[in-house]
Amino acid sequence: MNELDKRQGDENVQEKTGLSRRSFIAAAGFTTMGFMAASLAGCSPKENIQDVQAGANDAAAAQEDEHVTYDPAEVVDADVVVVGAGPAGIGAVMEALDRGAKVVLIEKTAQLGGMAYGTEGVFGYGSKMQTDAQVELPTVLDVIEEELTYTNYRVDANLWRDFVSQSGETIDWLMEHGIEFDRVDTYQGASFFESFHWWPGGSGSSFAPIVTEYLDGREGLTVFLETTGKDLVVENGEVIGVYAEKDDGTIVQVNGKGVIVATGGFSQDKELMTELSGIDWSTSGGFVTPATGDGYRMMKKAGAATGTVCFINTMCVQTPTGAQDMVPINIATNYQCLPMINQIGERFMAEDTFAKYFAMLTLNAMSTQKKTWTLIDQNSIDRLENQGIDYGFVKYQKGDKLEGLLGELEEFAGTDNVKKGETVEDIASEIGVDAVILQATIDRWNGFCETGVDEDFGAGAEILHPIGDGPYYAVHPDRFISATIGGIKVDRQNRVLDETGEPISGLFSAGVDSCCLYKETYNIQLSGGMQAYNFYSGRNSVREILGESK
Incomplete structure (x- = not known):
């Protein structure tokens, strides 16, 4: 997430896309999320930050109670369950639909797209745009060596190789699905090769309207908006679904072959950030976003191991x-x-x-x-x-x-x-x-x-x-915090790991909730890398669930 001035979301997604609601289940349709119009650049009241932090603390306290029981008013079955509709979640949804799966998407806000609006572009290696522009690329090994050195070899080289090798194809795949890019270059000289694929106008604000229109009416897709993931459904050590709460307070239980948690991290929970990083974040500024750590707490309650954390700040x-x-x-x-x-x-x-x-x-x-x-x-x-x-x-x-x-x-x-x-x-x-x-x-x-x-x-x-x-x-x-990266341990297949290093059956995590590429410090010299990993990890999770991993 590179440019910090691209903060405002689409003012009216319904107006721009002509969206109908025939395939979407929500109490109120796609509307502008309040957090998109607010940052802490001297214009957002402190009360907003305190309210979000209080909400994060309340959610943490509620999930610490191991004896919470749920009485679902509705039970829905699917092949793939995705919690979170940011780039990682959307990548998972589109990949699953491409493969003919039945998908349920749960999103706590009133629209799709997550924090894509605050980004400028996406990393890619070997895309058609690079080929057409006759970009001279280093070898994949050169890219990986740069990242291994940056992290003192404390990251998985196989994961880096998988990710980088498929990143160009991911750009092509996004474009095939109607996602637009302007150009490819070195992101103002920050990247060490021409790998940064710019959103139109340098703003990811076009992403939400495009994917909203693309997904509207798709066969096999059910979307619950303004619905918050509360807890994972676990039977005999296997995650088989998720409990989620609608804005009217009713509970829906969504079951599937695999659950992908892609909830955007916990940048609104200063106490959790401080606990996991050892850095005092109590006085820091940042965006007001929905990233209150819901996914982290759900996965921890299900036995997930804690991974290293770094920050885009x-x-x-x-x-x-x-x-x-x-x-x-x-x-x-x-x-x-x-x-x-x-x-x-x-x-x-x-x-x-x-x-x-x-x-x-x-x-x-x-x-x-x-x-x-x-x-x-x-x-x-x-x-x-x-x-x-x-x-x-x-x-x-x-x-x-x-x-x-x-x-x-x-x-x-x-x-x-x-x-x-x-x-x-x-x-x-x-x-x-x-x-x-x-x-x-x-x-x-x-x-x-x-x-x-x-x-x-x-x-x-x-x-x-x-x-x-x-x-x-x-x-x-x-x-000034934009996003957290990591917190939950996953393996190369994006399977969530327990404290013994073994996968928790049925549980996957994509995006910033569990990204383990960077360790303590995000590397801007591979500009757009986190955004590229969002899409990659969402797709990778689906391939594993459906038994078609690369």
């Missing part, structure tokens, strides 16, 4: 009015490679790590410190407001002027994460560091600016702008 500035995201104070703090200091008052990393490797590795470096601050002086403010920024991010392009930066710094000065001081001694006092150490750090930085060589961390000469006189501002960067 960038950075924000937390203020009393909310998380500041696509605004000048955040672009300056987190995306212009200004001097960064720790709780002692010393530098601790090459500040251009973001420019070289995107935000995830910057966040890793920040996590090694107790607290970090970006130091902004008057010279930097003048340069960014009047001359333009050095590095673009999402809607901001290189050279854009950060008009209003000083105003935002002044607005939030004196709050927990934004401090101001007229002198070095003042700003040191405000952030609780030794003024002598901070002055020495500034002097050393300015010396590197004179020589053009950062002897401590090797930051590029292009970011070495001298720190001048005050006033000074110190701004604390925080995380």
Whole structure:
């Protein structure tokens, strides 16, 4: 999930697709999900986040009760049961229908598509688009070696080979089903080969209307919208179905040969994120989405083993009015490679790590410190407001002027994460560091600016702008979460594993609920990889259920 400005879903899917409801079962039809219109870019009330977190906590508490019983008002039988209608779930549904299976899809929101609207494109290796564009590709082994090295060989090379080898065919398959792509390139130079297949206009907002229209009226498909998966139906150690609750409170039991859980992770459950990662997410910003961890808890209750977790995340500035995201104070703090200091008052990393490797590795470096601050002086403010920024991010392009930066710094000065001081001694006092150490750090930085060589961390000469006189501002960067990746262990066939490493019969998981490609850090250098895995894992699960795995 790369671009963070593609946040709003389709305003009226029914209007754009002419959707009828002859094949869909829901109390209210396809409508815009409220979360699509809201982010935490200083415009979403804190109450929204708290409400979602409270809902996640309530769901967790309810599922901790091992003695919950359900009285289904309806029982439906199918070959394949899919919980979650994001890209992974939709990939599973279309694959199952292609193979003539009877499918039931359960989705807790009022429309299909999930978080596809917030993405820009999909990774692919060997697609027809690449062939037509005469793209020169490395070998599959070269791609795999890059990923194995990135994860210190702590991932399954066979899984990577399966995934990469089939990713181009997945792009072709999506296009055969009416999904559109604009072009293929290196995603603004982030990918190490031309593998990024762009959605039209660089926005996945077209995905939901297209798949909605494609699936409408399909023989063998039943869809329950505004229906939440509550628990798995387990008999003699085998998962044979799922209990789900409709918006009117009634329970439906859906039975099948296999259940695929693809519920989009748990980015709204800060406590669970902290527990599984060891990183404190309590103050982080993020999208308000339906990803409250329903699937994770269902699978854990059925005996699933916990897997490693990583995150698709960038950075924000937390203020009393909310998380500041696509605004000048955040672009300056987190995306212009200004001097960064720790709780002692010393530098601790090459500040251009973001420019070289995107935000995830910057966040890793920040996590090694107790607290970090970006130091902004008057010279930097003048340069960014009047001359333009050095590095673009999402809607901001290189050279854009950060008009209003000083105003935002002044607005939030004196709050927990934004401090101001007229002198070095003042700003040191405000952030609780030794003024002598901070002055020495500034002097050393300015010396590197004179020589053009950062002897401590090797930051590029292009970011070495001298720190001048005050006033000074110190701004604390925080995380902005887009999605969680992983949490449940699966094998190469996307079968959910128990604590002994054995598959739980009948239970499969696709997408971010269980992706184990990346370990602790998502690799942006294979841009669109997570989205590609969503589709791949959904299809792969179906092949295994129907006995037709590749």
